[in-house]
Amino acid sequence: MKLGWAAAICVLFALALSFRACGADLAGAVDGFKLSPPATAQGGSALLRRGTARMVRISRYFSMELIPDEDAAIALLDAAGRALGPRLGEVQFCDAAMGGAVIIASATYYVVGAGRERQANCKRVFSRYARRHPVSADALGRARFARSHARFGLGVHGLRLVPGRTLATDPGYIATGTALYVPSLRGRRMDGGVLHDGYVFAADVGEGIRGDLVAWFAGLGSGAAPANSQSSQSWSVASGPVEAHIVTDPSIVAALEHAHRLP
Numbered sequence: 490m491k492l493g494w495a496a497a498i499c500v501l502f503a504l505a506l507s508f509r510a511c512g513a514d515l516a517g518a519v520d521g522f523k524l525s526p527p528a529t530a531q532g533g534s535a536l537l538r539r540g541t542a543r544m545v546r547i548s549r550y551f552s553m554e555l556i557p558d559e560d561a562a563i564a565l566l567d568a569a570g571r572a573l574g575p576r577l578g579e580v581q582f583c584d585a586a587m588g589g590a591v592i593i594a595s596a597t598y599y600v601v602g603a604g605r606e607r608q609a610n611c612k613r614v615f616s617r618y619a620r621r622h623p624v625s626a627d628a629l630g631r632a633r634f635a636r637s638h639a640r641f642g643l644g645v646h647g648l649r650l651v652p653g654r655t656l657a658t659d660p661g662y663i664a665t666g667t668a669l670y671v672p673s674l675r676g677r678r679m680d681g682g683v684l685h686d687g688y689v690f691a692a693d694v695g696e697g698i699r700g701d702l703v704a705w706f707a708g709l710g711s712g713a714a715p716a717n718s719q720s721s722q723s724w725s726v727a728s729g730p731v732e733a734h735i736v737t738d739p740s741i742v743a744a745l746e747h748a749h750r751l752p
Contacts (some may be wrong), residue, residue, distance in 0.1 A: 519744045545730060565577065602632075645693060647750075654688070654749070657705075671733045
């Protein structure tokens with residue numbers, strides 16, 4: 490009987506080590522964009538929920554790294570209206586508000602809402618966007634910020650932004666926390682020459698992100714969001730709507746979510 494218990498304990502211990510190693514391998518695959526496509530994943534593990542593919546239009550957005558200007562007119566304010574320190578020009582401020590996060594002197598600030606008083610005329614800065622979304626454009630000029638310990642800022646529910654992995658969505662169309670496989674992203678070359686594996690995670694929302702329009706977070710960039718550009722084609726990831734499949738494999742969903750959690 491004692492031998493049986495000992496054997497059982499050994500088996501459980503071996504299983505625990507196996508699960509830990511598997512989890513580590515999966516985390517490494519998430520970080521290195523090495524997840525297998527659903528059709529060839531071991532054991533068919535990355536199963537897709539049948540009949541729930543979403544057609545999406547994908548654009549890009551970035552966190553911006555800016556140089557503060559002490560002589561600029563606009564101070565970043567927190568939710569209570571207190572100055573956080575950095576000052577920006579009007580275009581810089583609107584870019585930061587549109588992108589949702591900005592890095593200034595190695596500190597990251599992210600948008601937490603909108604105040605009552607407008608600081609910048611973002612309708613003028615983003616005139617094309619303002620014609621389609623006047624209320625959202627006005628809210629950009631009233632953006633309020635908070636400092637974040639996450640390198641690229643935070644999305645929603647305390648989730649951090651992860652370059653190449655984070656997707657900003659309309660929660661009414663694709664719920665926050667949804668893992669997706671986008672075939673058209675697979676093989677796309679990112680900064681550093683890394684090829685994308687097609688998996689993304691809905692962890693952010695944004696002004697102008699409505700319905701089937703989603704935004705793929707690409708890390709640091711020279712602009713904040715697709716709507717900023719008067720010629721928005723340069724921000725488009727695909728020329729038209731593409732399929733995004735909901736991933737149901739709990740281990741992959743958990744690994745993608747874990748990558749978005751603060752340490």
